Amino acid sequence: MCTLEKRGNIFFLTFTGDGDDQHRLNPTLISSIRSALSEARSQSTPGTVLITLAQGKFFSNGFDLLWARSASGGCPSKAVDLLRHMVKLFKDVASDFISLPMPTIAAVTGHAAAAGLLLAMSHDYVLMRRDRGVLYMSEIDLGMTLPDYFTALIRSKVAKPESRRDLLLRGMRVKAEEAVAKGLIDSAHDSGEKAVEAAVRLGEELTKRKWDGEVYAEIRKSLYPEICGVLGLTSKSVVKARL
């Protein structure tokens, strides 16, 4: 499942090893993530930062299609319903991240595919290990279209049209170095531990700025009006400065 831990000003959201090591996003894990984000939000103070990481070979392999299949009792249309259900539930996770009142850093410590890649890209900063793991939007190969908020996020965060095409229409599996070149992530690091260390260093730098969380979240939302439109998030004007 996932745990939330606070060390100093940094929250660590970790997808833990017990259970599914692919950290598939089923209703249980989604609910667990939302709980953790809600907890972090309630403890937000100027300077708090969130880092998300995972144990094992995977960061997250996306929606739990195995669960959908088994819970459907052998009925394909029921399985599709369950998938759509997870798509809806996960939309709230994306909203939580886009409106979280603190900087967010994803340390991609393993494979991130489909909704798992979206999860990473919902963060302000994405750091990844270069020695293992790929980013992969599997939908084209699986034979399914993407939810509207997926494409809105990718369009808003990935600048190059050819990168978006390669990701969505070509189903490329992208390692960290190439992901940096394609503008999918911020930086590549020698190992999982090094990626996490770099995330912590970045977090510690950001912490020092003591940004007001509400202002931070509102400025973030104003950077992504298309994503906010699809998620139903509105932004407002805030002045916390002592003028």
Added chain:
Amino acid sequence: MCTLEKRGNIFYLTFTGDGADQHRLNPTLIASIRSALSEAKSQSTPGTVLITLAQGKFFSNGFDLLWARSASGGSPSKAVDLLRHMVELFKDVVADLISLPMPTIAAVTGHAAAAGLLLAMSHDYVLMRRDRGVLYMSEIDMGMTLPDYFTALIRSKVAKPESRRDLLLRGVRVKAEEAVAKGLIDSAHDSGEKAVEAAVRLGEELTKRKWDGEVYAEIRKSLYPEICGVLGLTGKSVVKARL
């Protein structure tokens, strides 16, 4: 304050003052700038160009918060009202520049922060000195969100999502070389004088094209539909060519 001078086909809009003058955008300077732009617009002929530059260490340090504070008589909410007033007034300056019937070049001869950076980026071309001065969106550090037309302009003129994030959400102070790499400005020059000289050389090249000002302005607006939407500017179809 500011002066408008015409030499040949080039208008020079100069923020004047001693070396320490921050050319803060208060209602007086804003009115002065609008006057100057109105004058330039009325004297527009095919081939006229506008170059904006400043004297001293600053290009412009943004809205005049000192003035807001002192004019508020110690009332913080009154100070916020005065800030919002400047935000409204400055929106017209941006509209003036986006609809100005001639090419516009900013020679960033010193620090440009917040509204001062917006002012520079409202020009078609931005040249900057590399030896001194930084670009900086201070709002995140000050604890305030950005006006809608600020984010619209930045989203339309800065292509890389990570550059926009670094500018608005990370509050980076960017020197000219890095600003070019991030896609914030066009070019970096060895000194303030060299930046102005390069602006003049560019102006002289553009002058030779003898562009129709009305057509120029309409094409510019058509490049920036999002900014125009927020500013309430409409575009129209114009054919001046003798077909």
